[in-house]
Amino acid sequence: MRELRIAIIGAGPAGIYAADTLMKSGTACSIDLFDRLPAPFGLVRYGVAPDHPRIKGIVGALHTVLSKPGVRLFGNVAYGRDLSLSDVRMLYDAVIVATGCERDRDLDIPGIDLPGSHGAAEFVKWFDGHPDVPRDWTLDAAHVGVIGAGNVALDVARVLAKHADDMLSTEIPDNVHAGLLANRATDVHVFARRGLAQAKFTPMELRELDHVPGVEVVVAPEDVEFDDGSLAALRESKQTQMVVKTLQDWALRDRKPAPRRLHLHFLSNPVAVLGQDRVSGLRTERMELRGDGGVRGTGVVTDHPLQALYRAVGYIGSELPELPWDALSGTLPHAAGRVLDFDDQQVPGVYAVGWIKRGPVGLIGHTKGCALETVGSLLDDAVADTLTPAPVSDPAAVVELLEERGVQYTTWDGWLQLDKHERGLGEERGRERMKVVPRAEMVELSRTA
Structure with missing residues (x-):
């Protein structure tokens, strides 16, 4: 098979586990993860209580995935505002939605x-x-x-x-x-x-x-x-x-x-x-x-x-522009991770993983099996040659598009800078880290050369 270009919308555990499953499949692919927040890790960073360091330790494994060659991170990029579905389908062979329920x-x-x-x-x-x-x-x-x-x-x-x-x-x-x-x-x-x-x-x-x-x-x-x-x-x-x-x-x-x-x-x-x-x-x-x-x-x-x-009676997802929506469950309708339209037909090249796929059930670790199913469906479609190749396959094209639109996106290297800064703040007070909260400050620290 030709090398696949995959976009993942959401850089929390579900999106990162999907990227990891793709990388471990042996299939030639390059993966770009997009998140509306300037920093990655989603629920682990912003949904786990701060006095639970054991659970937050999962970041170490997620960190390893995002640092792999062939994986890029684009933070501070909101789907539906900075990128549309048509943009993503223009630049990628397939997209996995991993926006969660918050x-x-x-x-x-x-x-x-x-x-x-x-x-x-x-x-x-x-x-x-x-x-x-x-x-x-x-x-x-x-x-x-x-x-x-x-x-x-x-x-x-x-x-x-x-x-x-x-x-x-x-x-x-x-x-x-x-x-x-x-x-x-x-x-x-x-x-x-x-x-x-x-x-x-x-x-x-x-x-x-x-x-x-x-x-x-x-x-x-x-x-x-x-x-x-x-x-x-x-x-x-x-x-x-x-x-x-x-x-x-x-x-x-x-x-x-x-x-x-x-x-x-x-x-x-x-x-x-x-x-x-x-x-x-x-x-x-x-x-x-x-x-x-x-x-x-x-x-x-x-x-x-x-x-x-x-x-605290449960979480629910948010409707996503240009995609079908099950308002009752707050999820994307799907079959084995393949997103379905209102006629139960597969939306070409669009998949779902994590809570936006199955609802807010299970612990973080359960997302691995969910990712395995979704990625399996995507790869089966690739083998069957039912994925429409992206009209624009140049990896630089998405960078050019974001810069043309004035999006102040953050990167993996930017996260490493922010991470170092937060750890430094924590070290001054005898802690592992102290979070930077304002979005503008997070972006500035992440984009400082």
């Missing part, structure tokens, strides 16, 4: 839009130093609620319960530390609609809560309920067993005095956010297990006094 999924209950009610994704971006969110975050609530039963809910609750100085060993910027110093939270409440055995926490994430200095984790003994479906889940999953055992132990132990408390509520279905001008509470309905692991309402409601609320 918006908060809506929660349709009364009062959810009151001031003081936030999406977890925006809060995560704030404490992760994302360049496109406001630099200030009001943390004046003593009693805070978090809706959700997954790891993002735990991240939000843990950061809200933690003392600001306990985050000083991480890469948080100064404005985040200042915001956390002003945090008045004494009680953080996490609300899960279903039971202990249906929680989506991973065991390590859950156990970390009990190691936060000055924080007591509280589980109500009456929430420890199981039905046949729950018992089946316990038999089938070692992970579920570990999560449930941890929660049971917390429910049975004696309370310990602590300046802050983190309450985990199960079988508590949010039905309304209370308040007139801003959040003043959350109304939940008590649920009961129905035998198969599912739940049904009991009609018994409880009002929890709160001054702020975060919903």
Whole structure:
């Protein structure tokens, strides 16, 4: 086969794993990754809590892929603004869309839009130093609620319960530390609609809560309920067993005095956010297990006094110009990674990988199998000679196009400069790194010769 020229839209884990799979396939190819942010690594840099260095360590493997010959990075380039689909199809034989899901999924209950009610994704971006969110975050609530039963809910609750100085060993910027110093939270409440055995926490994430200095984790003994479906889940999953055992132990132990408390509520279905001008509470309905692991309402409601609320009920993707869209799932319709139009016909030369393909499910490592499927489909199409060759095959053409349009793009060498600068800032304070937050400053540092 002739050498393939592949564009990947999105330089997070999904896009980088797709590039790695292509490079390891033995197929002659050159790959250009485009990302709307000036720096690569997507979710790992801007979606993983800063006090999780183990997960952020994945950057090392991603770094190795982007440093390979035949792979180029173009940061600060937004698909739909700086490059159109027709531009990409003019310059590349195929394009893999890896833009992920980074918006908060809506929660349709009364009062959810009151001031003081936030999406977890925006809060995560704030404490992760994302360049496109406001630099200030009001943390004046003593009693805070978090809706959700997954790891993002735990991240939000843990950061809200933690003392600001306990985050000083991480890469948080100064404005985040200042915001956390002003945090008045004494009680953080996490609300899960279903039971202990249906929680989506991973065991390590859950156990970390009990190691936060000055924080007591509280589980109500009456929430420890199981039905046949729950018992089946316990038999089938070692992970579920570990999560449930941890929660049971917390429910049975004696309370310990602590300046802050983190309450985990199960079988508590949010039905309304209370308040007139801003959040003043959350109304939940008590649920009961129905035998198969599912739940049904009991009609018994409880009002929890709160001054702020975060919903962590899942992420959803954003519609992409010139591409078909499944609004319900927030993904690109596809078959084995081949993007399909509204007549279920393949969009020529367009593929999808990661959360924009399958929705926000699975951990970062699960993206490898997803990339393997998508790249397999692309290579099968190449072997079958159904890929239309790019009319313009010169690798320099995309550089010329971006420069003609005045796009201040960043490169891999630029990232290495920014990375060195951030590590230098961190070294001055005894940390591994301190993030540069403003986009303009990131771009300037990346483009300084």
